[in-house]
Amino acid sequence: MTEKEKMIAGQLYNAGDAELTALRLACRRLLHSFNHAHPDNAADAAGVLAQLLGGSGAGLQIMPPFHCDYGFNITVGCNVFMNYNCIILDPAPVHIGDNVMFGPSVSLYTATHPADAAKRLEGPELGLAISVGDNAWIGGAAIICPGVQVGRNAVVAAGAVVTRDVPDNVVVAGNPARIIRQL
Numbered sequence: 160m161t162e163k164e165k166m167i168a169g170q171l172y173n174a175g176d177a178e179l180t181a182l183r184l185a186c187r188r189l190l191h192s193f194n195h196a197h198p199d200n201a202a203d204a205a206g207v208l209a210q211l212l213g214g215s216g217a218g219l220q221i222m223p224p225f226h227c228d229y230g231f232n233i234t235v236g237c238n239v240f241m242n243y244n245c246i247i248l249d250p251a252p253v254h255i256g257d258n259v260m261f262g263p264s265v266s267l268y269t270a271t272h273p274a275d276a277a278k279r280l281e282g283p284e285l286g287l288a289i290s291v292g293d294n295a296w297i298g299g300a301a302i303i304c305p306g307v308q309v310g311r312n313a314v315v316a317a318g319a320v321v322t323r324d325v326p327d328n329v330v331v332a333g334n335p336a337r338i339i340r341q342l
């Protein structure tokens with residue numbers, strides 16, 4: 160397997176690999192264009208997003224600046240809105256459903272490292288896929304940790320750190336995020 164194949168499969172991989180380094184550089188070039196697009200040129204920004212992302216439905220709106228590692232691992236449904244300054248670390252697949260809203264500075268981190276220092280210092284990284292269900296709302300500055308699945312219609316409160324899967328139709332808040340009510 161190549162390092163890219165290992166990365167997408169959720170296995171330990173070497174991020175310093177030449178192919179992955181080139182892919183991240185290509186991603187940064189596209190992000191530079193997107194984040195510096197003139198506000199009157201919405202078509203330019205939409206064209207860059209179409210090149211950047213693995214797939215997206217109609218009605219996608221992302222407010223700049225936006226940051227991610229690769230882009231091709233991110234798929235987005237219809238009518239998705241991401242507010243300013245969202246960050247998606249996407250060595251592993253990220254799927255965002257239809258009608259999802261992100262507040263400002265939402266972070267989705269699929270990337271992680273071994274907790275054991277000796278293993279971590281050897282260098283390999285790991286990506287665990289994240290998904291956000293249809294109609295979910297992620298409040299500003301929330302952090303979605305590696306491997307988490309957020310359910311349909313769920314609300315993640317501002318500032319929550321989500322370490323476990325979120326069921327459908329609940330509000331979660333806090334660090335670590337806990338269910339505060341059913342919807």
Ligand SMILES: CC(=O)SCCNC(=O)CCNC(=O)[C@H](O)C(C)(C)COP(=O)(O)OP(=O)(O)OC[C@H]1O[C@@H](n2cnc3c(N)ncnc32)[C@H](O)[C@@H]1OP(=O)(O)O
Nearest residue numbers: 242260261262263298299314316317318330332333339340
């Ligand atoms: C596209 C965009 O999204 S742009 C707008 C960006 N805006 C945001 O990010 C705002 C996100 N909104 C929130 O975080 C809100 O507080 C919500 C949606 C979670 C409120 O949900 P509700 O179910 O109405 O909760 P409610 O306000 O009744 O509070 C219930 C309890 O949760 C607590 N709570 C509410 N919000 C939070 C929070 N962000 N973090 C921790 N606890 C919270 C309340 O203090 C309350 O606790 P108490 O019962 O001990 O008094």
